[in-house]
Amino acid sequence: MVRGAGFVVPPGFRSDRGSRFAVCGRPSQRSVWMVRVQTTAADAEESSPKKGHDPEDEEIFVFEQEEENLDSLIVLEAPKVFRPPGSFRADLVTELSVSDLVLLCSLVAVVYGLATASVSVMSGPYVAAVVSTDISKLPWYTLLSTTRIFLGYLVSLVFAIVYAYCAYRIPFAAKALVLIIDILQSIPLLSFLPGVVLGLMALFPGQRAGVELAAMLLLFTSMAWNMVLGFYQSLCTIPRELLEASQVFGLSSWKRFWTLELPAGAMGLVWNSIVSVAGGWFFLISIESFELGNQDFRLPGIGAFLASAAEHANYAAISWGLLSLVAVIVVADFVVWRPLVAWSSKFSYGSGTAAQMAPKSSVLNFLQRSQVTRALHDKLLSQMWLGFVELFPSSRxxxxxxxxxxxxxxxxxxxxxxxxxxxxxxxxxxxxxxxxYKAVGVLSVLPLRVWLGLGVDALYTLGRVLVALVLSILWTVPLGVAVGRDPALASRLQPLVQIFASVPATALFPFVLLALVRLGNGLQIGSIVLMMLGMMWYILFNVIAGAQAIPPELFEVDSIYGKESVVKRWKTLILPGIFPYLITGIVTAVGGAWNASIVSEYVIFQGNTISTRGLGSAISVAASTGDYSVLLAGTLVMCGLVLLTNRFVWGPLYKLANTKYRLSQS
Known part of the structure; x- marks a missing residue:
């Protein structure tokens, strides 16, 4: 079949020069095609089709075509489509299949479940109840936690797009805006607890909504910063040729964003969304079950379920909780992330073999074939989208x-x-x-020895972060490039990588800690392993996105001229191609490692406290005891170290990525 504009004309219908065809309908077991022909009646009579409706003095014909003969059809260009009134609804009703009905029921069930969980989450007074480890409660707890993750992700997504776009479009403010994100990213999760929880509890006194909003905001802090930096990096590396083309066509800022800038960052945004949601799951236990001074806050959810099971050494409940969590992650990967990855691949730069290397998704293929989604797309979503994009078009x-x-x-x-x-x-x-001004008053009571102790603690944690970073880079970069460039390998490993990345390391703590306790090493080495579980996925997913963003044509050229040296290919093509994404992954991974230190250096297991010296341990102790002065001091020390690293290490590398290693021609 020869494809042109998506319209099909049966064989035998002759097209004179200047004729245009508009075809309605979609192939089924026996397809009926409505064709508007802008040509002479004599030409139409020669093909002897069945005459149909004539709305505007143009010939309308109806053709019947068996499905087995579709390979012989010819596709011609047509700017308009004509359908008789009411035919769309009739086609939709007659062509609905069992799978379409299943899709409709699934959509209704998902909407109902999210709505029910949202109402339960945000209503009623807050009662610090004991979270049950009864396995029968797991489905409801899982739905509550999934709803929190979903709402937190939506807020993070909107914030990331708006904030990164502002930093991209306002050059003189970009440094300040990125600096703010660096500061916020370096603040550990527990440092947000006092202000966020106590502030929202004051706004909603005695109400569960205050604690739930606090939990969602804490999820936001664990997901948003990575998405902001990833989308900002994608915007900064848009090829100059595309930006110049948008100027030539006179696109407004509004239309350029929806037709160029947002699609350009779609692939990176999807991959960073995956790792950000994984970060949300990572901190779920700390968010749903935490202590603040003498108050113990617990929200019903799978994170609190796992925390309660770990406290009571209930390994059966831990196993069932992990099984439920993995089930949610597998379903989300199959139904949400894999279709989004396959869909976003169409926005990659390049052509030719790019379509052949694009990831595949059976769910996406099903949605594209479904009559329900077609109806929504053709009659509602596409019209709304076109009208939305054209709100502020180029000057007509x-x-x-x-x-x-x-x-x-x-x-x-x-x-x-x-x-x-x-x-x-x-x-x-x-x-x-x-x-x-307020912080000075709080910190003025701290003696010098406390500051010196925090400095030594920071050096311990810094050493663990560097070791974990090097070990993570050594295996994530080769694997990420292999998954991103080899479709066969990607089809086998990509789903497993997404599943492993989404399993929160804190859920594995009981088993890891049990092994560490038996080895007698405490958290001296185990904290590095736990830290790697919280940081390596940031690098891996960014490298995969970077490898997929390299145009396949460059690899084709390299295969012709650079066969003699694999090292040269890495040096001249792969590393420069993934460099911007790698730097983004490292920056977010280091921030994630500093945050992970608060849960990897201080753990309560079976009623006992297991800790090792470090800044994360000091912050965790201060948060649990309500020592806000030490908590603030430790947070400032951690922020200072992260900011100095960003200023003198990652900042110059970011500049190099945006100036030298970007996909464009000078």
Missing amino acids: KTRYITPSTSEKRVQSAALIRSAVFALLSVSFAATIGYAG
């Missing part, structure tokens, strides 16, 4: 702008942007100033 009328008028418009726009940024900067500075 020719405007004659003199150089002076153009200069005035540019100056006015720059003045407005500067005023808005100045207002936000003043507000932010005032907030930081007030917080700094």
Whole structure:
């Protein structure tokens, strides 16, 4: 079959020069095609089709075609589609299959489950109840935790897109905005607890909504920063040729975002979403079950279930909890992430063999064939999308702008942007100033020995972070490139990688800690292993996305001219191609490792406290005992180390990635 614009005309229908065809309907066991022909009646009579409806003095014909003859059909270009009124609804009803009905029921069940869980989560008074380890409670706990993850991810996704786009489109504010993300990313999760929990509990006194919103905001802090940096990196590496083309076509900022910038970052955003959600699962136990001073907060969910089972050494309950968690992750991978990865691959740069190397998803193929999704797409979503994108299109009328008028418009726009940024900067500075004033009062009571002790603790944790980073890079980069470039290997390993990445390391703590206790090493070495479980996936998923973003044409050229040296291929093609993604993965991985230190250096297991010296352990002890001065001091030390590393190490590497290693021609 020759494809042109997605419209099919039966063989034997002659097309004169200048004729255009518009075909309605989709192939089934016996397809009926409605064809509008802009040609002469004499030409139409020669093909002797069955005449149909004529709406605008144009010939309308109906053709019947058996499915087995579809290979001989010819596809011709047609700008418009005509369907008689009411035919779409009739086709939809007659062509619905059992799979379509299953899809409809599944959609209704998902919406109902999320709505029920959301109402249960946000309603009623808060009661610090004991989370049961009864296995019969697991389905409901799993639904509650999944709802929290889902809502936290939606907030993180919107924030990441808006924030990264603002940093990308406002160059003079980009450094400040990225610096803020670096600061927030370096703040450990437990440092957010006092302000977030106590503040929301004050807004919703005695209500469960306050604690639930606090849990969702904590999930937000564990997911958003990685997505912001990943999307920002994708925007900064858009090929210059595409940006110049958008300017030539006169696209407005609104239309350029929806047709170029958002699609350009879709692949990286999907992969970073996977690892961000995995980060949410990673901290789920700490979020659903935590102590703040003398108060014990527990929310019903699978994280609190695992924490309670670990406290009572109930290995059967732990195993069932892990099994439920893995089941949720497998279903999410099959139904959500794999289709999104396959769908986002169409936005990669390149052509030719790119389509052959694109990931496949049976769920995506099913949705594309389903009459239900076709109906939603053709009659609702596509029309809404086109109208949404065209809200602020390029100018349809020719405007004659003199150089002076153009200069005035540019100056006015720059003045407005500067005023808005100045207002936000003043507000932010005032907030930081007030917080700094309060912090000085809290920190002034700490003696010098406490600061020196925190400095030594930071060196211990820094050493573990560096060891975990090196060990993670050694295996994630080769595997990520292999998965990203080899479709056969990707089809086998990619699902397993996504599943393993989404299993929270904290859920494995009881088994890991049991082995460590028997070895007698405590957390001296085990904390590095636990830290790797929290950081290596950031690097792996970014490397996979970077390898998939390299145009296949470059590998084809390299296979012709660079066969003699694998090392040279890595040096001249693979490493430069994945470099921007690798730096993003390392930055987020290091931030994740510092955050993971609070749960890998201090663990309560079977009623006993197992810890090793480090900054994460000091912060965990301060949070559990309500020592807010030490908690603040430890947070500042951790933020300072992360910011210094970003300023003198990752910052220059980011600049190198954006200037030298980007997919464009100078």
